[in-house]
Amino acid sequence: MKIGITKFPGTNNEQDVTRVLNFLNVENELLYPRDYKKLKDYDALILAGGFSYGDYLRAGVVAARTNLIDELHDFIISEKFVLGICNGFQMLCEANYLPGVLTTNTSTKFISKWVDIKVNKTNSPLLKGLESKVMRIPIAHYEGNYYNTEESIKQLNDDSQIAFQYCNEKKEVDSLSNPNGSIANIAGIVNNKGNVLGVMPHPERASFSYLGSIDGRSIFENLIEELRC
Amino acid sequence: MYSGKAKDVQIYENNKVKLIFRDSISAFDGEKKDFLQGKGEVNCRMSAKLFEILNEYGIHTHYHSMIDNNTLICDKVEIIPVEVICRNVTAGSFCRRYGVAKGLDLLPPVIEFFYKDDELHDPLVTQEVAIQLEWMTKKEAMLMRAVTRAVNNILVELFDMISLQLVDFKLEFGRTHDGRIIVADEISGDSMRLWDKETGEVKDKDRYRKDMGDVVQHYNDVYDNLSKLSKLPELSLSTKAQVIVKLKQTVLDPAGEVTLRSLNRMNYQEIDNIKLGKHVFVNCLTAPSSELLKDLSDMSEKLFSNPLIEDYSIDLWFEEER
Numbered sequence: 349m350k351i352g353i354t355k356f357p358g359t360n361n362e363q364d365v366t367r368v369l370n371f372l373n374v375e376n377e378l379l380y381p382r383d384y385k386k387l388k389d390y391d392a393l394i395l396a397g398g399f400s401y402g403d404y405l406r407a408g409v410v411a412a413r414t415n416l417i418d419e420l421h422d423f424i425i426s427e428k429f430v431l432g433i434c435n436g437f438q439m440l441c442e443a444n445y446l447p448g449v450l451t452t453n454t455s456t457k458f459i460s461k462w463v464d465i466k467v468n469k470t471n472s473p474l475l476k477g478l479e480s481k482v483m484r485i486p487i488a489h490y491e492g493n494y495y496n497t498e499e500s501i502k503q504l505n506d507d508s509q510i511a512f513q514y515c516n517e518k519k520e521v522d523s524l525s526n527p528n529g530s531i532a533n534i535a536g537i538v539n540n541k542g543n544v545l546g547v548m549p550h551p552e553r554a555s556f557s558y559l560g561s562i563d564g565r566s567i568f569e570n571l572i573e574e575l576r577c
Numbered sequence: 578m579y580s581g582k583a584k585d586v587q588i589y590e591n592n593k594v595k596l597i598f599r600d601s602i603s604a605f606d607g608e609k610k611d612f613l614q615g616k617g618e619v620n621c622r623m624s625a626k627l628f629e630i631l632n633e634y635g636i637h638t639h640y641h642s643m644i645d646n647n648t649l650i651c652d653k654v655e656i657i658p659v660e661v662i663c664r665n666v667t668a669g670s671f672c673r674r675y676g677v678a679k680g681l682d683l684l685p686p687v688i689e690f691f692y693k694d695d696e697l698h699d700p701l702v703t704q705e706v707a708i709q710l711e712w713m714t715k716k717e718a719m720l721m722r723a724v725t726r727a728v729n730n731i732l733v734e735l736f737d738m739i740s741l742q743l744v745d746f747k748l749e750f751g752r753t754h755d756g757r758i759i760v761a762d763e764i765s766g767d768s769m770r771l772w773d774k775e776t777g778e779v780k781d782k783d784r785y786r787k788d789m790g791d792v793v794q795h796y797n798d799v800y801d802n803l804s805k806l807s808k809l810p811e812l813s814l815s816t817k818a819q820v821i822v823k824l825k826q827t828v829l830d831p832a833g834e835v836t837l838r839s840l841n842r843m844n845y846q847e848i849d850n851i852k853l854g855k856h857v858f859v860n861c862l863t864a865p866s867s868e869l870l871k872d873l874s875d876m877s878e879k880l881f882s883n884p885l886i887e888d889y890s891i892d893l894w895f896e897e898e899r
Contacts, residue, residue: 405855406883413880442883449885456831495828495886529829 349575352379352390356411359398359435364552368565371555374572384416391575392429393420395436397488397550407450407491408438417443429474429571430544434489437536437546446537446546447504448496453489454529460488462560463527465535465549466515470508472542473574474567482519483512483563485549487527487535492548494530494537501531512536512547582607583620583767589650592754593641596649598624602767604786606695611785618646619796620765625649626803627732627764634731634814635864636724638760639751654751654761658712659702661721662689663729664745668770669783671745674701685897686729688722693749716870719893720758721750723865726895727814728760734810736771739802741780744770757867766796816861818873819892822882823854857881865895 351369355362355378362378369376379386379393387393401410411417417439424430424445432440440446453459465485467478496504504510512535516525521533528548536547551564578594579586582603587595598617603610621643628640628649639651664671667681671689692702692712704718713721725748736743746769751761762768771780780799784792824830830852837851859876863869870893877889 405880409880409883449883451828451886452831454829454831456835493831497885529831 349375349391349572350389351376351571351575352387352393353377354379354381354393354395354416354436356381356398356400356414358400358402359396361397361433361435361550361552364550365394365396365433368552368555368568372565372568372572374575379416381411381414381416384414384419387416387419387423390428392431392571393423395430395432395439396552397434397436400435400439403435403491406438406442408435408440409442411435412439412442420445424539424544427541427543429574431474431567431571432544432546433550433552434487434492434548437548438491440544440546445544446539447500447509448494448534448537450489450491450548451493451495452491453493453527458488458490459492459527460486461527462486463535463549464515464517464525465512466519466521467512468508468510470511470538470542472511472538472545474542474545474570475511475538476570478566478570480519481563482515482517483549483551483554484561485551485554485564487549489528489548492528492530494532494534494548496531501534504537505532507540509538509540510534510536511538511545512549583617584763588653592653593650594653595644596621596651596763598647598649598763602782602785602792604782606698609786613785613793615793616796619793619800620763620767621647621649623765623796623800623803624763626800628760630735630809631728631731631760631764633809634727634812635866636728636731636760637757637866637868639753651761652751652753652759654753654759656693656761657717657721657750657752657758658693659707659721659750660691660693660699661725661748661750662691662745663687663725663748664689665729665733666742666744666770666772668744686726688725690718717750717752717758720865720867720870721748723816723893723895724748724750724758724760726897727816727864730814730895730897731810731812732769734812735803735806737774738806738810739799740774741771741799741802742774744772746770759867766792766799771799813862814864814895816863816865816869817894817896818859818861818869820857820859820873820877820881820889821854821892822857822877822887822889824852824887826852828886855881865893869893 438450469479513521513533514525515521526533551567554561554564585597598621600617625643628638641650664687749762780795832853833851882889
């Protein structure tokens, strides 16, 4: 069993993800865009965050037009797991593997801070056992403002695809807890089959107690458990 | 199918037509008419020659082949009823209309639109009116301008090689069954003004208009000299395009909001909306064409903009590199 972690020019979170996977004793490897043909060797792919290709034009769009992300189409069809974190989530949206788009924070500021997110009930095995829990987790982004049309938001809600929402300590999804202006406080989305998950906050930075939280680790643990069974 | 003042159009196979050049010639909206032996053939040959040359430079035309002395096989098109005139030097109706002397250089060259209607005497028409009256679309006008400038660039250099000055010329455009805009009709001594660079001698239809005589002989002269050319002018045509990407009105633009507040603080109070967009300048290494415009739309939809939150507009033009 092997998990690939993408490394695009300008991304900088792949080492953090590697550290978590090493800690969980799972074989993993960095995957560079030029090595897209190796994608089929992996059982799951994690799109690590950062600022791929300088985030020129729109966050994640240049990466989303590479062969590697094109190849991801068949990988996703074959129901393998894909986890997009931060810039990885932006890539998945720009490539249309997940609905919506992430635009500039309403504050027009880069936001780096700890937030609480509520895990909703979805059909994704990656969130098994986490439903209605609150995760303490950091965000670090300039374009984290999730946007989609009203009809699409309703559809996502009806289809239980809204995986995470920014909330307060009391699990209330309110506007005060919304750090970036995301519609419906959306912090993460899952595709309708449940094998593609995109999340703006960084679960890999909430995976060790010395970092201040281990809430994010369970997503990786779920992934590994799914791959093992 | 259709019979014009100097040509007939007949249906041919596979969305093509036969363009048959007759020996008739006319001027002043058909008030002056004549029959000149050999004029059909020389215009047919000249058009074939010039269309072939334009094709070499990537200009998309209706021309396919010449099947006999008077007949071209061309794409079947719906002719856009607006002619494009490009002028490098003042002459003809331009001088009469604006009261300027003949022979003045126009740099950059001037583009004019005329509505094709004999009864109205082919009046000059503004782009705004032609679009309003649905004679052409905004996109067609943009393409017709760009293609005409590119054709002018090629023809000026080409005729310079045989010591002729391209004073002005007319182009017509057509819409193909698959929605492309291409150069149509003819390009010949009937549709341009050519002056000898040394002597100023007139080599075009003004010989007929002004009863100067030897019309066909001079047309043949130009054609023969063009045919003797062993190579074409070295030109690397490029088309400029500008894509403007704007956030949709319904999408919040935080940067625009901040900019608006800054303007308000600077005491510009009577402004209530600012949208910041992106500007993408594209230098394309091909001549302007509807295919290029289609490519630019694809680029805009797939990369420059995200259709969920942004709209785009494309501006395309050709700049003479002289």
